[in-house]
Amino acid sequence: MKATLRILQKDLLIEWRARSRTVALLSFAYTILLLFAFAIGPDAAALRQHAGAYLWLGLLLSSTLLLDRTMRIEFEAGAMSKLMLVPVPATGLFYGKALANLFQLCVVGAFSIPLVFVVCDAELVESIGWLLATLFLGAAGLAAPGTLYSAMIARLSGKQLLLPLMLFPLVVPVMVAAVKATSLAMLGDPMNQIESWLTLLVCFNLVYWSLCGVLFGRVVEA
C-alpha cells in the first residue's frame, strides 16, 4: 500500500513538473471532439444522440498518448532498474501507476465533458452523479489494462502503434458499457438501465485490476 502511494505521488509529481504534456493531451482530446463535430456537420439531433460515443472515443484516443508515456518515463533513462533495486514491489508499482493514469484520464474526461455539451448541444437529463461515476469506472477500465500493456511494449520498437493495436480490442466491452451509460445519463433513462451498465463496468474493473496486478510483476521482471 505504501509503495502504491509513493509511486502514485512520484508519477503525479512528474506529470506536474511536465504539465505542458498534460495541456497537449487535453488539446488532443479537444481536437478529436471538434473533429467529430465537424465531421457530423450541423445535425444537432445526430450530435446529441452520439455525444457519449464522441466523449469516449476522444478519451480512448487520448489514453494511448498517456499510457504510452507512463512506462516510457521508467525505461528511457533506466529508472526502472533503480526502482527494482529500491526495491519497489511490482504490485505497488502497477497499482501506483494505474491510479496515476486513472487520475489523469479522469482529469481529461472532466475537462472534455463541458466541451461535449457545448459542441454537441447535449443536455444532462439524469443526475450528474451517474455521469461522473461512468467517467470514473470507464477511465479505470482503460487505465488498468493500458498500464499493463504499456509495460509489455515499453522496450519494443513501434510501441506507439502496438499499444492501440493491443489495447483497443481488449477494452471494447468497457467502451460499450461506458458509452451506453453516458448516453443514458445525457438522453434520459426511463428504463433504469444505467445501474446495470455501471455494474458491468464494476465487474470488468474487478477482473482487469486484479488480473493485471498479478501479471505486471512477470512482465516487469522479464
Add this chain to the structure above:
Amino acid sequence: MDDLVQATNLGRRFGRRWAVARLDLTIQPNERLLIIGPNGCGKTTLLRVLSTLLPAHQGSINWFNGDTEPRKHIGLMGHDPGVYEDLSASDNLRVFSKLMGTEPGDTANLLQMVGLDDRSDPVARYSAGMRRRLALALLLQKQPRLALLDEPFAQMDPGGIAQVSSAIHALPGAVVIASHQVQHAAPLCKRAVLMDEGQIRWTGPADKAEAAWRALHKERGDL
C-alpha cells in the same frame, strides 16, 4: 571473513552466445574491485547479474550470506543514469529516498559532492556527464553494501572525473568498478580482474591491471 558476494560457476547467455561463462568471483566486505577487459567481454552483463537484475543461466550467487532481499543493499550505476528527466536533481533524490522509505537527508550536500548543487532545472537539460554524476549522488544516498559502477568515468570532463573519484571514495561498503579508463579507476581499487570472452583471465593488484591488459592485447594481436 565471510564473503559479501560469492559467485560460483556463473554463466549468462544471450541467445546461443555466452556473455559470461563459468565464472567464479568473490567480493569481500568493503573491497574495491576493478573489472577491466575489452568491449563485449561481459563486464556489463556480470554487473547486471551481480545486481540481481539479470538472472544467471548457470551457476549460483550467494549475496550477503543468504540475505533474502539482496536488492535492498545493492546499488547500480549502469550505462543509463536511472533518473527521471522531467525532475530536477534534488527532486530525483527526494523521490528515490521516499520510495526507499528513508529521509532524503542532506540533498544539497550530496549534490555538492558531485558538483550539481547549482542546478535546479530538469535533468533533461543536463549533459550526459552531469546525469552520470546525479546517478552517483543517488548511489551515495542509498549507501549500499555493494555498489556496482559501470564505466563511471564515461563522458566526464577532468573536473567531473575528480568529483566522481572523490564520490566513489565516499561510498560505504564494497565497490565494483567496470571501466576502460584504468588510469582513473585503478587508484580507487585494490584488486583487479581482467575479463575476456566472459571469463576471468587474470586477477591481481589494481596497480598492475594496465600491464595485464596490455599483455592481453598483445596476446590477441591488438597491439
